[in-house]
Amino acid sequence: MKFYVCIKQVPDVSAPLQIKDGQLIQDNDRMILNAYDASAVEEALVLTEKHGGEVEVVLIGPEKASETIRKALAMGAHRGTHILITEKQKIDSAVYARILASYFSDKEYDFIACGKQAQDTDSGLTGSMLAEHLKIPYVTNAVGLDYENHHLTVKRQGDIGQEMIELPAPGVVTCSNDMNEPRIPSLKGIMQSKRKEVNTLTPDELGMKMEDVEIKTRILGFEEKPGRKPGKKLEGDPDKIARKTAHLLDEEAGVL
Amino acid sequence: MSTLLTYISVNNGKIKRSSLEVLSRCTQEANKLGFKSAALIIDENATQYSSQLGSYGLTKVYTVEGPSFKNHLNTPVLKALSAVMNRVKPKVMAFASTEGSKDILGALAANQGIPALPDMSEFEVTDTGVKGKRPVMAAKIISNVEAEGDSVIISVRSGSYDLINLPSEPEVESVEVDVGEDETKSILKEIITASGDRVDLSEADVVVAAGRGVKDEEGQNLISELARLLNAGIGASRALTESGAYDPSLQIGQTGKVVSPQLYIAVGISGAIQHVAGITNSKVIVAINKDPDAPIFDIADYGIVGDLYKVLPPFIEELKKIKGE
């Protein structure tokens, strides 16, 4: 079984961040493998370990993002492809999906897995855009995967419950981090990753002229979120403060 | 005349309030700009819901119905959406942000070759497209965004807009969409729903959420009792959906659901940013936590510092008195 996993390097959202003149100032040292993609890598590894096959990761990003490919290789992915763009190229989900679609146009695979969203932008568009470009079926928000007779059984978290969906190959599945606990690379894994093959390409080599690509969504700037202020904090005898809060909710907040 | 078209989500035989919030906003924008506001229902029995859309200032309701739309599955829904969009050519195709709309937004944008702005907390229609705000970085900050195009797809977080009351008698137009069996390659085998009475979390007026501090059955019973008393939906942090104590569909936060109740009670939840990402639209937040430094207290309107096992029983008892139980 050939599994491709599309991965992205994202800033660690739990790191402190700053906004200056509408721009987001991020600590460039705290870039990580998107947590949802890590779950996708983990699941692809589990399935190929069980049923045989190979996992290849594909990343679009600047030079620095190659460390994230190494991370996935250290987890156990067999090879990687780095589609190189510059730090300055501000592309949106639609362009990511286009680049990926041109990459996959001449590839053979059973499944392509992606994270269900990126941890920084929470957009969640790329996976289903890619499937639409490739004209293959897809399932989003997978919380469980199983493989049998050339199809995946996907447990999808839907609005009113979990949907069990059969996805035939070739197909795209987007993964939730509720699916598994991604493995921490072992020392051996890290050593081996250094010898694994990473193929570097540019969008140009895939037939995409970045200068001509029309980007239809734009970020105009960032701003602080109108914050919530801490309110009343009650400490002391649990019985007293519990009863007091009940009355505050009734008489002061008026929410009962 | 241009149309702003809102997709009406139906779950468990009920129209989702969050889609009516989006519809209300679209009607306001349409009236401001001299456009039409219309709604689209795709469901097994779509027509049956159109009569519930009489107070949103609509000129038209489009319906697509048939057995293919009994349960959500992306291929039929996409086919129906594309058919209606090709016909109506809406300036804006708007959705409430739900697991159903998240499933198809990207594919629809790619299919129509138009831009999409997901999970907005505010939007306005402009001459060139749509602009607005979206929470990013686990909803820690706001990104001001813009999409350019004759037609733009958006989705909106629940609780972002109030409902309007603008009586109208929209014309109902049914659009035929045939979905052949062989067109749908992925097959829905089964839907697993958790047992017990369930209030739709994303719509609930009161939410009681349990975190790792709720460590046993005794704690869960206290949560259930509090939720029953307040007619609340029960939610949970990832710690407890992961451990299996609560159903995964009850997770609130970045991976889970965004809620927007009048009252949110966090019990034994530390307040990690990924959890807080789902609750800041709540009107009043109450936190019960034994650690006075827990980050949840930074955003709580009422913080009770104490052991939940000692706090909840008198809290419940006092609420019962207030409620006259």
Ligand SMILES: Cc1cc2nc3c(=O)[nH]c(=O)nc-3n(C[C@H](O)[C@H](O)[C@H](O)COP(=O)(O)OP(=O)(O)OC[C@H]3O[C@@H](n4cnc5c(N)ncnc54)[C@H](O)[C@@H]3O)c2cc1C
């Ligand atoms: C990409 C990503 C997405 C995520 N998405 C989500 C999400 O959608 N939702 C979510 O919830 N999390 C999410 N998380 C996980 C999140 O980071 C936290 O790990 C999680 O929210 C912690 O849950 P908790 O607050 O219940 O547990 P903890 O952080 O362990 O907190 C337990 C709290 O209970 C208190 N406590 C313990 N005993 C008692 C007692 N007897 N009485 C009173 N208080 C007590 C403790 O003081 C502590 O503050 C995500 C993480 C990542 C990386």
